[in-house]
Amino acid sequence: MGKLNEKIIVAGFGGQGVLLLGKLLSYTAMYSDKNVSWIPSYGPEMRGGTANCNVVISDEPVGSPIVTEPNVLIALNRPSLEKFEQILEEGSLLIYNSSIIEVEPKWNNGKVISLAASDIANELGNPRLTNMVAAGAYVKASGVFTIQELIDAVPHVISKRFHNLIPLNIEAIEKGAAAVS
Amino acid sequence: MTEKVMMKGNEAIGEAAILAGCLTYFGYPITPQSELPAYLARRLLKMENGIFLQAESEVAAINMVYGAAGTGKRVMTSSSSPGISLKTEGISYIASSQLPCVIVNIVRGGPGLGNIAPAQSDYFQATKGGGHGDYRLIVLAPASVQEMADFTMLGFDLADEYRNPVMIMGDGALGQMMEPVVLKKPEIKKYNHDWVTDGAKGRGQNLICSIYLDPAEMEKYVHEIYAKYKIIEENEVRYEEYLCDDADYLIVSYGITSRIVRTSIDLARKKGIKVGLLRPITVWPFPTKVISEYADKVKKVMAVELSMGQMVEDVRLAVNGKVPVEFFGRTAGVLPSCNEVLAEIEKLV
Incomplete structure (x- = not known):
């Protein structure tokens, strides 16, 4: 296995929890003693309902925290898929939320995972779990961490008043991981 | 904490x-x-x-x-x-x-x-x-x-x-x-x-x-x-050196830009280009003396920064005409990618 250098874009609608998903991956990386950076989009691109964040997880010190040449895309809605699949490197990992993205990705130059993230979240009773389903799927598909390492980081990114929902978040992560063969 | x-x-x-x-x-x-x-x-x-x-x-x-x-x-x-x-x-x-x-x-x-x-x-x-x-x-x-x-x-x-x-x-x-x-x-x-x-x-x-x-x-x-x-x-002059010892080319870059340059230097080294980074930590007082000393050893110096060329003036004063000083900058809120900086490093050779 080569040196770890995950250049991740997580993107979706505002409210789908893309920033939190990025944070969860970042905390997991920090507790696994990896170099990591997280940066949200905070410029004009966040107007108009889409949100994204960039996460870099690396064995080396992180160079640019801003990802211009991603090798991982987690797209939770269609505009995000169509915008960022254009800049994916060859051999990348693409996970897209097939529950609400009704088109196939045009990009087919690496590993493509169709994940019914919103459906799985709805089955668990809360569409806001979509991000956790996607996190579980990403970790399973990439093998960057163990699912247990991801689960251990959950309490660090969920504010205390929602800690009663931790078991449900963990269930969503496990369902997301199980959806990846 | x-x-x-x-x-x-x-x-x-x-x-x-x-x-x-x-x-x-x-x-x-x-x-x-x-x-x-x-x-x-x-x-x-x-x-x-x-x-x-x-x-x-x-x-x-x-x-x-x-x-x-x-x-x-x-x-x-x-x-x-x-x-x-x-x-x-x-x-x-x-x-x-x-x-x-x-x-x-x-x-x-x-x-x-x-x-x-x-x-x-x-x-x-x-x-x-x-x-x-x-x-x-x-x-x-x-x-x-x-x-x-x-x-x-x-x-x-x-x-x-x-x-x-x-x-x-x-x-x-x-x-x-x-x-x-x-x-x-x-x-x-x-x-x-x-x-x-x-x-x-x-x-x-x-x-x-x-x-x-x-x-x-x-x-x-x-x-x-x-x-x-x-x-x-x-x-109080403070700076950091990265792979400068055997460098033929010296990049001077600070702050967020220096991180991108560091990645580009790793890529350039894999291609056999001996390039190093001098990162000013204090931009005033500027690390003039150390840059002047490197100017006696390297073939070229390049300043990389997020402007149309501001720090490069201090680099030129430090180098004082001993070797050519090149400049690469992006400005107005644009960050270069590491491959962009790599292309500029390759032009030095």
Whole structure:
């Protein structure tokens, strides 16, 4: 296995929890003693309902925290898929939320995972779990961490008043991981 | 907090300031630094001696800093490019009055109102004065969230040591990004405070001002300040070297840009190009001497920065014509990719 250098874009609608998903991956990386950076989009691109964040997880010190040449895309809605699949490197990992993205990705130059993230979240009773389903799927598909390492980081990114929902978040992560063969 | 936590650069500055004993803050919000005053508002207003004040303008905020600094208390303000422009009159007064304080500039794309994306195009403003008259700020340029915290603490020490305003020059990316950071409470030295204006009870009067109507008297005073700057230039130059020992080509780059350059250097080395990085940590005082020494050994020097070419002028002064000095910059809020910088390195060969 080569040196770890995950250049991740997580993107979706505002409210789908893309920033939190990025944070969860970042905390997991920090507790696994990896170099990591997280940066949200905070410029004009966040107007108009889409949100994204960039996460870099690396064995080396992180160079640019801003990802211009991603090798991982987690797209939770269609505009995000169509915008960022254009800049994916060859051999990348693409996970897209097939529950609400009704088109196939045009990009087919690496590993493509169709994940019914919103459906799985709805089955668990809360569409806001979509991000956790996607996190579980990403970790399973990439093998960057163990699912247990991801689960251990959950309490660090969920504010205390929602800690009663931790078991449900963990269930969503496990369902997301199980959806990846 | 002595374990690793994920924090935004802006918040790390806030917590570091508190740990360094700065419980007094005046400011006015502007993106991309607003998380810093927001963080300090949450923390300082809960502390018995904490003072957090959102002023009516940047001009008011910097003059509040001027007043508070005169009492010898550790005090901070922060802003982003256009806001710092508004503060420069006050900064000149503070520098002239030789008062310690820390000023944070989370630089954004300009000129003018510009945008809120990362930039380094305030280099001239930060290092060449910015405001009117002969004066210098000590300017620290962090390149990580950890350094945003560490240099804030260092900044307060340098400000007190030399009775001089210190600027932390970050950028929109460093302010907005989260990275693991360890925050340790520093030991704070006792500094001589016999100059403060905190009420003359039991002692003679102290006067802090920046008006000297007699030109001869003012010139003598400016010379005194410049004697201090000379000591700062001798003692406080800080920089980091990366793969410079055998380098044929030297890149000079600071702050967020230096991280991208470092990745590009790793890629260039794999292609057999012997290239190294010299990263100024203090952009004033500038690491002139070490760059001049490298100019005797390398074939070319290149400055890489987020501007149309500002730091490159200091690099040229340091190299002094010994070897060619090239420049590569992106500006107005655009960051180069590591492959873009790599292409520029390949052109040097």
